[in-house]
Structures are given as C-alpha cells and as structure tokens.
Amino acid sequence: MRVALVSMLTQNHEETGATVRTRRTAELLAERGHEVVVLCAQWWDGEIHEFDHNEVTYRAVTTTPSSGTFASKVPFALREVKPDVIQVVNCPPSHVTAVKTAARFLRVPVVVDWWSKDDRGSARAYRRAAKSPDAVLVPSEMIRTEVRELGTKSDDVHVVPEPIDVDLVREAAAEERADVVYARDLDEHANVESFLLALAELRDKNWRAVVIGDGPERQTAEQTARDLRIDDRVSFLGDLSAQEIVPILKGAKVFAQTATFEPFATNLLWALACGCISIVEYQARSSAHELVEGRERGVLVTSPQELADEIVAASGYDHWTIDEDFSTYDYRNVIAEYEGIYTAEIDDYGFF
Incomplete structure (x- = not known):
C-alpha cells in the first residue's frame, strides 16, 4: 500500500x-x-x-x-x-x-x-x-x-x-529507584503541583518519588518541591526514553497522573502495563480516566488529599511488574x- x-x-x-x-x-x-x-x-x-x-x-x-x-x-x-x-x-x-x-x-x-x-x-x-x-x-x-x-x-x-512495546515491558528488568512516579512533559498542562502537594501530605511516610520529563515548568516544579520541603525525596530525572522509563515503572508501586490536558495518556498506559497502581486526578480536558475506569489497579481522585490517601492505600496491593491486560495496546x-x-x-x- x-x-x-x-x-x-x-x-x-x-x-x-x-x-x-x-x-x-x-x-x-x-x-x-x-x-x-x-x-x-x-x-x-x-x-x-x-x-x-x-x-x-x-x-x-x-x-x-x-x-x-x-x-x-x-x-x-x-x-x-x-x-x-x-x-x-x-x-x-x-x-x-x-x-x-x-x-x-x-x-x-x-x-x-x-x-x-x-x-x-x-x-x-x-x-x-x-x-x-x-x-x-x-x-x-x-x-x-x-x-x-x-x-x-x-x-x-x-x-x-x-x-506501546509490550515486549519491552516483558523483558526489561525492574529498577528500584522510586516508590511513586510522575512522568510527562512539564508544560503548562502538567499540573505537577497536585502530585507534589499529595506527597507533602505524606511527609511522615517512607517513600521515594521521581518526576520524569522536561519542559518550561520544570524549574517551577523543582522550586515547589523545595518550598514544600520534600526536595530531598523527589528526584527530577528529565527526559528519558521508553527503554529508561520502563525499568523505573516496573520497580515502582504507584504512578500518578494529574495533567489538566491529555488527548491520550501514553505514560499512564506504560505504567499500567508495568503493573503500577495508577492514580488519576480527574480533569475535564484529560482522557486519562478512560484507561483506569473499571480496573482494580486504577483509581480516580479529585484532589491532592485524595491522591495522598490512595498512595497510602496502594501499600495493600501486591507489587506487579506487568499487567497482560494491556497487551492489546x-x-x-x-x-x-x-x-x-x-x-x-x-x-x-x-x-x-
């Protein structure tokens, strides 16, 4: 053709x-x-x-x-x-x-x-x-x-x-760099603040987090982490390839999706395929909720406080490194x- x-x-x-x-x-x-x-x-x-x-x-x-x-x-x-x-x-x-x-x-x-x-x-x-x-x-x-x-x-x-490349998910080794992951371009729609505010609610808990992605809002996000006094537990890794992201997702327990605009939440899909408990903050101009609705390892929230609560609740789930339900993608x-x-x-x- x-x-x-x-x-x-x-x-x-x-x-x-x-x-x-x-x-x-x-x-x-x-x-x-x-x-x-x-x-x-x-x-x-x-x-x-x-x-x-x-x-x-x-x-x-x-x-x-x-x-x-x-x-x-x-x-x-x-x-x-x-x-x-x-x-x-x-x-x-x-x-x-x-x-x-x-x-x-x-x-x-x-x-x-x-x-x-x-x-x-x-x-x-x-x-x-x-x-x-x-x-x-x-x-x-x-x-x-x-x-x-x-x-x-x-x-x-x-x-x-x-x-997504499901073979990559199956074959990659898990890399235990973080318990909680956020991944997206850090532009005006990223809404990393919701993610960081949720983590700030959990200062008394034992966790490590990474933010993957780069863009014009990265410096603002890093400053927010400092202002919230959680910058020693949140690593900003910049842009990574799928080959670099997948091992981190397989080693993590939770993925957070908070962006205000998302025609398709590709990084969320990678996280779900890697078995992460995926918590989506509902946004009117984001399709991310479509990937988690009706799924046991997917949760919808409407505020940073609810996001924090669900991060804690995720400890009750087994740690998976792949979810074959997403092989259709x-x-x-x-x-x-x-x-x-x-x-x-x-x-x-x-x-x-």
Missing part, C-alpha cells in the same frame, strides 16, 4: 503529541512493508527535495513552515506521490480541506488523524475539517466526542490509541488497526 501522510510540521520541527504520533505511524507502516511518504515542510539541510529516514520518505512541500503556502502546494505534491490513501493531521484545519480537494481528483480516500485543536484555525475551519474526510482517527473517547460535536458522523470516527495490534481502516476506506471508495 502506498500511504501519504500529510503534516506540515514533523517531530524534527517540534515535539508534540501530534508530531510524535505521525512519526510513529509512518515508521510502523514502513516496518510492515508499506511505501510511506510524509509530505511536510523541509526539516533537513541542503537543497534536496526528498530525505529518507528510518525507511520513510520525507518530501518537502515548502522549505519552511507556512500554513497558507503549504495548503496551496500540497495538492500538487499529492499528484506526484499518487497514493492509495491519504492521512492528514487536523492542524491546521485548512490543510484538511486542501487535501480533500486534491483527493477528489486522485480518487483516493482521506483519513484525518485528529489529536486536538489549537489556535491555527477558526471554529468554522475545524467544523469543515471534521466533516470533509472519509474517516477520522482519534486517540481517545474524549477526542471522539470533540469531533462528533464538530459534525463528524459517528460511524466515520475510529478510536485508535497510542501504542502493543504497537503491532495498533498499526493493524490503521491498516484495517485504510483498507476499508479504499474498498468503500472504489465501490462507490
């Missing part, structure tokens, strides 16, 4: 949930033997038009990110690629409209991978983007609700979660979902 992924920005421009998801999807499809072309703004040096990386071909539509110029040029780039199916990110929404127009002439289906909305489009533009594709892929039920409210037909929306299963949706859309498009 020849797949065109359209995303002006890539992980090489900026690391966001959407760009990481696009790169991962492209590389997993390539591993499965598909011919994958990512149409993007150029991120590599030199004057070459294409750049191959990890078996994926990146083709420059523009030399620098420019939403309007990219939208005007991407139809011509798609004609050169001649894909069997096109997947486009939802931001900016004008690119979805441009891709759909080109796809009509190419007679191929368009699938939108919808991570979240941002300020690069008006409400009207997002409604148009939600209604125009043949299918919309979303990472969670929360985002499914968002696109349905924008006008996408229910049958056209498919929840395709973020994947393995990357091989998730990429098969993409393939199935592509194939169905290609077949339906040809039929009609």
Whole structure:
C-alpha cells in the first residue's frame, strides 16, 4: 500500500503529541512493508527535495513552515506521490480541506488523524475539517466526542490509541529507584503541583518519588518541591526514553497522573502495563480516566488529599511488574488497526 501522510510540521520541527504520533505511524507502516511518504515542510539541510529516514520518505512541500503556502502546494505534491490513501493531521484545519480537494481528483480516500485543536484555525475551519474526510482517527473517547460535536458522523470516527512495546515491558528488568512516579512533559498542562502537594501530605511516610520529563515548568516544579520541603525525596530525572522509563515503572508501586490536558495518556498506559497502581486526578480536558475506569489497579481522585490517601492505600496491593491486560495496546495490534481502516476506506471508495 502506498500511504501519504500529510503534516506540515514533523517531530524534527517540534515535539508534540501530534508530531510524535505521525512519526510513529509512518515508521510502523514502513516496518510492515508499506511505501510511506510524509509530505511536510523541509526539516533537513541542503537543497534536496526528498530525505529518507528510518525507511520513510520525507518530501518537502515548502522549505519552511507556512500554513497558507503549504495548503496551496500540497495538492500538487499529492499528484506526484499518487497514493492509495491519504492521512492528514487536523492542524491546521485548512490543510484538511486542501487535501480533500486534491483527493477528489486522485480518487483516493482521506483519513484525518485528529489529536486536538489549537489556535491555527477558526471554529468554522475545524467544523469543515471534521466533516470533509472519509474517516477520522482519534486517540481517545474524549477526542471522539470533540469531533462528533464538530459534525463528524459517528460511524466515520475510529478510536485508535497510542501504542506501546509490550515486549519491552516483558523483558526489561525492574529498577528500584522510586516508590511513586510522575512522568510527562512539564508544560503548562502538567499540573505537577497536585502530585507534589499529595506527597507533602505524606511527609511522615517512607517513600521515594521521581518526576520524569522536561519542559518550561520544570524549574517551577523543582522550586515547589523545595518550598514544600520534600526536595530531598523527589528526584527530577528529565527526559528519558521508553527503554529508561520502563525499568523505573516496573520497580515502582504507584504512578500518578494529574495533567489538566491529555488527548491520550501514553505514560499512564506504560505504567499500567508495568503493573503500577495508577492514580488519576480527574480533569475535564484529560482522557486519562478512560484507561483506569473499571480496573482494580486504577483509581480516580479529585484532589491532592485524595491522591495522598490512595498512595497510602496502594501499600495493600501486591507489587506487579506487568499487567497482560494491556497487551492489546502493543504497537503491532495498533498499526493493524490503521491498516484495517485504510483498507476499508479504499474498498468503500472504489465501490462507490
């Protein structure tokens, strides 16, 4: 299958949930033997038009990110690629409209991978983007609700979660560095303060905690730990790879999820797969609760005090290093979902 992924920005421009998801999807499809072309703004040096990386071909539509110029040029780039199916990110929404127009002439289906909305489009533009594709892929039920409210037909929306490498979870050795773990990009949505306030309630208990991740709010979080006088028991480890995070999760007892915005809580998923008792502070703009609802080793709370209470209660659970219930999120299963949706859309498009 020849797949065109359209995303002006890539992980090489900026690391966001959407760009990481696009790169991962492209590389997993390539591993499965598909011919994958990512149409993007150029991120590599030199004057070459294409750049191959990890078996994926990146083709420059523009030399620098420019939403309007990219939208005007991407139809011509798609004609050169001649894909069997096109997947486009939802931001900016004008690119979805441009891709759909080109796809009509190419007679191929368009699938939108919808991570979240941002300020690069008006409400009207997002409604148009939600209604125009043949299918919309979303990472969670929360985002499914968002696109349905924008006008996408229910049958056209498919929840395709973020994947994990279950073999890595099975094979990694446990590393006993912490009892309690928080892991996420430390941006304006991280809400590390709730986690630290909960730990401060437990000063008289014996625990060690780590915060994994980096970002603009890291210094503030470190200062909060000092102000709460728990900085000697909380280690800030910065960004770590999955290969580094998984052993820490397998050695820990509790994972805390407090972020205020989360289209899909990938680090929480890793923690659940590693057997952690996972405590989620409910937030209206976070899908994290979807992963723990109805699970014995998952708890919902609404305040730092409740989070502290549940950390204490976690001592009553056995220590696990893997939960096979989450093997369904393995990357091989998730990429098969993409393939199935592509194939169905290609077949339906040809039929009609």
